[in-house]
Amino acid sequence: MPQRVCNFSAGPATLPYDVLEQTAKDVVDFQGLGMGLMEVSHRSKEFMAVVDRTEELLRELMQIPNGYKVLFLQGGASSQFFMVPMNLLSIGKKATYLNTGTWAKKAIKEAQLFGDIDVAYSSEADNFNRVPHQDEYTINEESEYLYFVSNNTIFGTQFQKFPETETLLISDMSSDILSRTIDVSKFSLIFAGAQKNLGPAGVTVVIIREDLLSRAQEAIPTMLKYSTHADKGSMFNTPPCIAISVVCRVLEWLKGIGGTDVIQQRNEQKSAIVYEVMDSGSYYRGHAAKDSRSHMNVSFNLPSPELEAQFIAEATDEGLHGLKGHRSIGGCRASIYNAFPIEGVQKLTHFMEMFAQKNPV
Amino acid sequence: MPQRVCNFSAGPATLPYDVLEQTAKDVVDFQGLGMGLMEVSHRSKEFMAVVDRTEELLRELMQIPNGYKVLFLQGGASSQFFMVPMNLLSIGKKATYLNTGTWAKKAIKEAQLFGDIDVAYSSEADNFNRVPHQDEYTINEESEYLYFVSNNTIFGTQFQKFPETETLLISDMSSDILSRTIDVSKFSLIFAGAQKNLGPAGVTVVIIREDLLSRAQEAIPTMLKYSTHADKGSMFNTPPCIAISVVCRVLEWLKGIGGTDVIQQRNEQKSAIVYEVMDSGSYYRGHAAKDSRSHMNVSFNLPSPELEAQFIAEATDEGLHGLKGHRSIGGCRASIYNAFPIEGVQKLTHFMEMFAQKNPV
Numbered sequence: 144m145p146q147r148v149c150n151f152s153a154g155p156a157t158l159p160y161d162v163l164e165q166t167a168k169d170v171v172d173f174q175g176l177g178m179g180l181m182e183v184s185h186r187s188k189e190f191m192a193v194v195d196r197t198e199e200l201l202r203e204l205m206q207i208p209n210g211y212k213v214l215f216l217q218g219g220a221s222s223q224f225f226m227v228p229m230n231l232l233s234i235g236k237k238a239t240y241l242n243t244g245t246w247a248k249k250a251i252k253e254a255q256l257f258g259d260i261d262v263a264y265s266s267e268a269d270n271f272n273r274v275p276h277q278d279e280y281t282i283n284e285e286s287e288y289l290y291f292v293s294n295n296t297i298f299g300t301q302f303q304k305f306p307e308t309e310t311l312l313i314s315d316m317s318s319d320i321l322s323r324t325i326d327v328s329k330f331s332l333i334f335a336g337a338q339k340n341l342g343p344a345g346v347t348v349v350i351i352r353e354d355l356l357s358r359a360q361e362a363i364p365t366m367l368k369y370s371t372h373a374d375k376g377s378m379f380n381t382p383p384c385i386a387i388s389v390v391c392r393v394l395e396w397l398k399g400i401g402g403t404d405v406i407q408q409r410n411e412q413k414s415a416i417v418y419e420v421m422d423s424g425s426y427y428r429g430h431a432a433k434d435s436r437s438h439m440n441v442s443f444n445l446p447s448p449e450l451e452a453q454f455i456a457e458a459t460d461e462g463l464h465g466l467k468g469h470r471s472i473g474g475c476r477a478s479i480y481n482a483f484p485i486e487g488v489q490k491l492t493h494f495m496e497m498f499a500q501k502n503p504v
Numbered sequence: 505m506p507q508r509v510c511n512f513s514a515g516p517a518t519l520p521y522d523v524l525e526q527t528a529k530d531v532v533d534f535q536g537l538g539m540g541l542m543e544v545s546h547r548s549k550e551f552m553a554v555v556d557r558t559e560e561l562l563r564e565l566m567q568i569p570n571g572y573k574v575l576f577l578q579g580g581a582s583s584q585f586f587m588v589p590m591n592l593l594s595i596g597k598k599a600t601y602l603n604t605g606t607w608a609k610k611a612i613k614e615a616q617l618f619g620d621i622d623v624a625y626s627s628e629a630d631n632f633n634r635v636p637h638q639d640e641y642t643i644n645e646e647s648e649y650l651y652f653v654s655n656n657t658i659f660g661t662q663f664q665k666f667p668e669t670e671t672l673l674i675s676d677m678s679s680d681i682l683s684r685t686i687d688v689s690k691f692s693l694i695f696a697g698a699q700k701n702l703g704p705a706g707v708t709v710v711i712i713r714e715d716l717l718s719r720a721q722e723a724i725p726t727m728l729k730y731s732t733h734a735d736k737g738s739m740f741n742t743p744p745c746i747a748i749s750v751v752c753r754v755l756e757w758l759k760g761i762g763g764t765d766v767i768q769q770r771n772e773q774k775s776a777i778v779y780e781v782m783d784s785g786s787y788y789r790g791h792a793a794k795d796s797r798s799h800m801n802v803s804f805n806l807p808s809p810e811l812e813a814q815f816i817a818e819a820t821d822e823g824l825h826g827l828k829g830h831r832s833i834g835g836c837r838a839s840i841y842n843a844f845p846i847e848g849v850q851k852l853t854h855f856m857e858m859f860a861q862k863n864p865v
Contacts, residue, residue, distance in 0.1 A: 148538035152545040155745060160532075163540045167528040171521075177509035177823070179524045181704035181750065184513040184826060217578035217706065218727060221741040225725035253725050338742055343542035345578065345706045345744030364586035364614050366579060380582040381699055383706030384516060385746060389542065462538070465545060 149487035152465035153296050153440060153478040154318065154339040162342075162392040169388060180388055185381050193388050194377060200394035204402050205320075207327050207350060214349040214369065215377040215387050220317045220336040223347065224250040227313060227332065228257035230359040230369050232287055239263045239286040241306070244271045244295035245471060246315060254290070261286060270472065271298040273435035277307060286310050288331065294319035296339070297469040299442035299476065300435040305329065311355070319439050320348070321397060322481055323407040331355060337386060339439070340481045342393045345386035397481065406481050413479050413488045414438040420492045426499040430472065444474040446504040451475055454498055463491055510848035513826035514657050514801060514839040515679065515700040523703075523753040530749060541749055546742050554749050555738060561755035565763050566681075568688050568711060575710040575730065576738040576748050581678045581697040584708065585611040588674060588693065589618035591720040591730050593648055600624045600647040602667070605632045605656035606832060607676060615651070622647060631833065632659040634796035638668060647671050649692065655680035657700070658830040660803035660837065661796040666690065672716070680800050681709070682758060683842055684768040692716060698747060700800070701842045703754045706747035758842065767842050774840050774849045775799040781853045787860040791833065805835040807865040812836055815859055824852055 150157040169180040174189055183190050198213045207213065216222070227250070232238050236258050240251045242265035254260045264280035266273050274295070282289050288311035294301040296318040306312065311331035320335035327333065332351045338344040349369065356370040365371050371379050397406060418436060421427040421443060430442040445451045451474055455467050468474040479488055511518040530541040535550055544551050559574045568574065577583070588611070593599050597619050601612045603626035615621045625641035627634050635656070643650050649672035655662040657679040667673065672692035681696035688694065693712045699705040710730065717731040726732050732740050758767060779797060782788040782804055791803035806812045812835055816828050829835040840849055 145533040145536075146538050150539045150543055152543070152548075154742065155543055155545060157543050158540065163532045163542070166542075167531045170528045170531060171524045172506040175506075177507050178511045178825070179519065181524070181527075182511055182513070182516055182518050184516060185705065217580065217744075218583075219578065219741045221727050222579075225727060229725075249726075253727075256723055256725060336742065343744075343746055344546065344742045345747055362617055364590075364617060365610075366582050366586065366614075380580045381515065381697065381705045383578075383704075383744060383747065385704055386706055386744065464539070 148462045148464045149490055150464050151477045151479070151483070151487075151491070153469070153476065154336070154480075155344050156339050156478055156480050157482050158342070158389070158393065159396045159482045162389060162396055165392055166385075166389055170385075181385050183384070185378065185384055190384060191378075193391050194382070197387055197391040197394060200391065200398060201348065204394060204397060205325070205327055205350070210353050211327065212351050212353055212356065212369075212373040214351065214372045215382055216347045216349055216372060217345065217383055219344070219347055220246065220315055220334060221249070223315065223334040223349065224253040225256065226367055226369070227290065227334075228254040229363060229367060231311070231313075231332070231355060232258040233358070234360075235259070236287050237261055237283055237285045239282045239289045239310075241275060241280065241289070241291040242267060243274045243292055243300060244298050246295070246317070247292045250290060250292070250315065258287075270430075271295060271300065272430055273432040274300050274302050277304070282308055282310060288313050290314070294437050294439050296440050296478070297442070297471060297476075298430055299437045299440040300431045301437035301439065303434070318480075319437070321403060321406070322410050322439060324403040337390055339478075342390035343386050345383045346390060348390075393482070409485065410438040410479070410481065413483065413485050414441060416485075416488050416492050417441045417477060417479070420495050424499065426504070427495060430474065439480055440476055440478045442468055442472065442474060442476045448473065450502060450504075453502070457498065458491075458494055461490075461494055463494060509823045509825045510851055511825050512838045512840070512844070512852070514830070514837065515697070515841075516705050517700050517839055517841050518843050519703070519750070519754065520757045520843045523750060523757055526753055527746075527750055531746075542746050544745070546739065546745055551745060552739075554752050555743070558748055558752040558755060561752065561759060562709065565755060565758060566686070566688055566711070571714050572688065573712050573714055573717065573730075573734040575712065575733045576743055577708045577710055577733060578706065578744055580705070580708055581607065581676055581695060582610070584676065584695040584710065585614040586617065587728055587730070588651065588695075589615040590724055590728060592672070592674075592693070592716060593619040594719070595721075596620070597648050598622055598644055598646045600643045600650045600671075602636060602641065602650070602652040603628060604635045604653055604661060605659050607656070607678070608653045611651060611653070611676065619648075631791075632656060632661065633791055634793040635661050635663050638665070643669055643671060649674050651675070655798050655800050657801050657839070658803070658832060658837075659791055660798045660801040661792045662798035662800065664795070679841075680798075682764060682767070683771050683800055685764040698751055700839075703751035704747050706744045707751060709751075754843070770846065771799040771840070771842065774844065774846055775802060777846075777849050777853050778802045778838060778840070781856050785860065787865070788856060791835065800841055801837055801839045803829055803833065803835060803837045809834065811863060811865075814863070818859065819852075819855055822851075822855055824855060
């Protein structure tokens with residue numbers, strides 16, 4: 144095993160090392176077939192079995208009820224920003240969005256191409272430092288769906304309680320899918336780019352209630368209809384085979400350690416260690432309001448931009464990588480997704496304490 | 505090195521073994537960074553350098569002139585079927601398509617959602633056994649572009665001479681990009697899914713003349729505009745990092761062996777060996793008309809479907825994999841892309857000769 148750094152990147156992000164080792168073997172020879180994973184036909188029984196197993200694991204781990212389709216698509220979460228309204232918003236109809244960060248805002252922009260978008264809540268004036276409680280917004284009665292981002296990667300906020308609504312509920316869970324146990328039956332559509340908790344960049348998971356598949360207008364390009372991919376088991380065209388295969392291995396790993404109950408506990412424990420250091424003094428100031436804190440991304444500031452730059456540089460020298468905050472808010476950010484080990488979090492908090500002591504203000 | 509079979513798959517397809525070995529190393533540890541290729545931030549200087557190098561190599565190998573952008577997108581060639589007309593076809597305007605196979609036909613279907621599509625040529629009545637000469641079709645004067653598929657994977661046909669036209673020329677080169685030296689300046693847009701000659705499934709290359717970037721209507725989703733990706737150097741959203749990285753390694757390999765002049769010679773030599781066996785008797789009947797034969801995919805029939813099934817089964821036992829023809833035409837097909845070695849072709853033709861001797865009709 145090579146020397147591994149602590150990789151706090153927001154995505155692509157750290158993966159279980161076992162998954163990397165297994166994938167490296169797959170790449171040169173897949174299942175002893177005499178060809179590598181990237182060379183095997185997507186219609187071979189061996190690769191089809193990978194797709195089937197990936198779906199089976201996702202269904203088991205998330206307890207996805209019958210009546211939902213699981214799709215593996217390309218184009219990232221950014222493509223879902225338009226595919227959701229393109230497929231689900233009838234012409235001239237309304238949808239309600241909660242504006243809790245950069246990715247919500249981008250989704251709103253795309254949705255506005257398709258319908259009348261009601262932004263029922265926005266924390267933009269406070270630099271997206273929180274997500275709303277249920278009583279802070281009203282869902283327009285004519286709204287076809289409510290859309291929200293469950294975890295805001297950049298600002299380090301997360302819904303600890305999901306919106307409750309009679310209308311269709313749609314969530315971008317790119318940065319916290321499988322990080323906790325949720326009730327999928329409350330949702331009409333969940334999507335997630337893989338590169339945080341699921342695997343590598345290049346595949347997007349969509350979980351969609353089957354009765355929504357027939358909503359899309361006829362005049363939509365074939366590749367952009369959810370029904371196309373649902374009808375063909377995500378094999379309408381050549382899928383991103385290696386990305387799906389790695390997702391499969393990540394899901395096997397998650398199942399092996401005990402599933403979402405176990406990982407939720409670990410994630411809560413990991414983030415608590417960082418928040419405790421932040422709360423023990425005034426040196427590190429968390430960006431998120433306390434009741435909106437994310438277990439996946441911890442965004443924080445130091446007393447000055449100069450100290451932040453020094454912190455990031457010295458941390459890197461200590462093997463703590465990827466702590467620079469997103470360019471849109473600056474500061475620091477520690478992304479500690481499912482596969483990020485608790486030892487790395489302890490190393491970070493130890494470094495934070497030492498740094499604050501050595502560089503008082 | 506594991507025992508390798510001869511992989512005649514149509515795509516995903518065989519890749520240079522060196523590329524697989526290098527990628528396996530990248531997967532566990534990328535450039536000694538202490539993280540694997542799939543874990544590295546797409547905005548890290550190390551990964552950005554991979555994207556830059558991939559573009560540089562493609563520009564060098566294809567001699568792409570200034571004034572063209574190179575994009576790395578997701579969604580496969582199937583997404584280009586609608587992105588081309590969505591971006592380039594003004595409302596109510598015409599475009600001309602040559603219907604030379606399954607993928608051309610699918611592209612025509614998507615284009616019809618956007619404009620008035622003039623199908624100037626079709627070989628469908630002859631089960632797509634040929635591509636047209638210049639004098640077999642007329643390009644409508646009002647046509648905004650001429651669209652054709654340079655190589656038809658399923659039917660084993662290929663344009664040996666490209667259409668000449670005053671209008672914009674657009675080509676789906678998914679199955680023969682980089683297989684020969686071409687003059688890019690004759691084209692307005694070239695696209696190719698990677699999984700034949702470029703690398704793994706999951707990334708699509710688009711080469712587009714810069715003056716076409718401003719053609720798209722404002723109301724198109726951001727992710728579907730070529731200009732979005734051109735403006736951001738294919739980093740508007742998280743790209744399929746591992747797929748691009750493998751493409752980079754495949755291009756380094758191609759450059760190392762001498763580029764498109766050398767590979768063109770090899771490809772002509774490889775396909776000639778198979779066609780020679782076919783032409784030496786009446787046992788193997790090529791699907792493609794002689795003047796339309798592909799150097800990439802050789803589709804052929806045996807005297808009966810029973811013999812075809814036996815041929816494919818016995819070939820597989822001999823380590824010759826993936827010879828079954830596409831389900832839409834049946835029979836046999838040998839895909840012999842850039843990375844397919846001449847030794848494998850010789851093994852195939854030896855087997856073909858032995859099989860015909862042992863199973864006379």
